[in-house]
Amino acid sequence: MSGAGTAVLLALSACSSSSGSDPASDSAGSASSSAAPVSGRVTVFAAASLEESFTALGDTFEKRHPGTAVTFNFAGSDTLAASITSGAPADVFASASPRTMATVTDAGATAATPAPSTFVRNELEIATLPGNPDRIASLKDLGASGLKVVLCDETVPCGAAARKALEAGGLDLTPVSYEQDVKSALTKIELKEADAALVYKTDVRAVGDKVTGVPFPEAAQAVNDYPIALLEDAPNAAAAKAFIELVKSAEGQRVLTGAGFRTP
Template sequence: MFRRTVAAALAAFALVSCSASADSGTAGLSGTVNVFAAASLTGTFTQLGKDFEAAHPGVKVVFNFAGSSALAQQINQGAPADVFASASPKNLDQVKDKGTPKTFARNKLEIAVPKGNPAGIKGLADFTDKNRKLALCAEQVPCGAAAKKVFEAAKLTPEPDSLEQDVKAALTKVTLGEVDAALVYKTDILAAKAKVDGIPFPEADQAVTDYPIAALTTSKNPTTAAAFVTYVLSPAAQKVLTTAGFETP
């Protein structure tokens, strides 16, 4: 009887010790963390933010989603950012106060068409047809830079009707039926699968996009910013990203 009592007490002590150890690893996490993230991360990062808040009740994650080039410019102009998750290493490199970047995901382009593909788009060559309504991202944003690479790889000159400032704007043109096709990321097509169809093309492998993330050295909440970056790199967060169609780095 005495041995059983001692064993139970030791087990309880071990459980408390483990809990204290786990808590000590997240001690000090509180306040708001402002995360500037590429537009193509809207769905996944919104979920990651909720999960991070649930794990750390004293923390509030506030997102600013936009084109990576616009976000880099905002940060350099003094916008209150703690973390920057970019759809391009180039745009993150433009931020003078970045910490050490780490690649957390990869993505590639697909052709988005309205559900049922009413215009009969077959492949990348259709983007050279002046009689079709077509949307691309502007060249200064990551999806536009990737589009430029795939057209060069295919030796094609596109004839877009509009150049959008982020990938969500290009996708919206498709979902509203304003264009016959647009080049967007595979993940955006999966997220909008009720409204659009995706057409893969081989040249997309020539322009795989790396997504880096970094806490900013000017962060007002550096401990929580670093913890959020660590979380994005964790297996739990990576599962959310891969489910959404992102590739692992």
């Protein structure tokens, strides 16, 4: 009788232990099972300066969600905004400035939930020829006679930021050319068609030793916020939301700050 009683008690103890085994594990399992799987193509329109970091995050997203494919359109934010408001099919828009995002939002092209929000910030740096042969050490040095300087067009975020920085430094500068996005401006230096350009710090870092970066204090007066949004007519809203969540997650932020972006 004593042995039978002991067996019953052990059985009851085992059942009790199993039903309340590990709350954290049970919670994780529940969360995993409740997460709706995503699939299909996700089309992301993103500022040119996001190319390297977003491409890496796209690879991560596809591995995490088998059956998905992330397609990117990288260009100047204003060009992308114009395409979206003209009806170009896309799921996500990541802009290099709130002003450009506002263009899309004001046209009713962004979803109300989740609302557009800033996910990173970026600041300018002077890109020079490798080794900085012209010995550029400050923003004012860009005004030296004979120096060929390239800027982004003022209609795009990197150009608007450059104008703010130049005004903060009291420098009236006429560039040899205005480019439609930051990558085009940087290419002018890589091809030795110009001596210096005002571009994002992230882009200087991305090209390695093809250029030399020179920081300058006035850049703090022209920091750009980067907002991201789900688009109202997104063909694949579920996957788009999941991609935005990855971008804003701790993992996504590590990739972005590793590329030189700043947290909001």
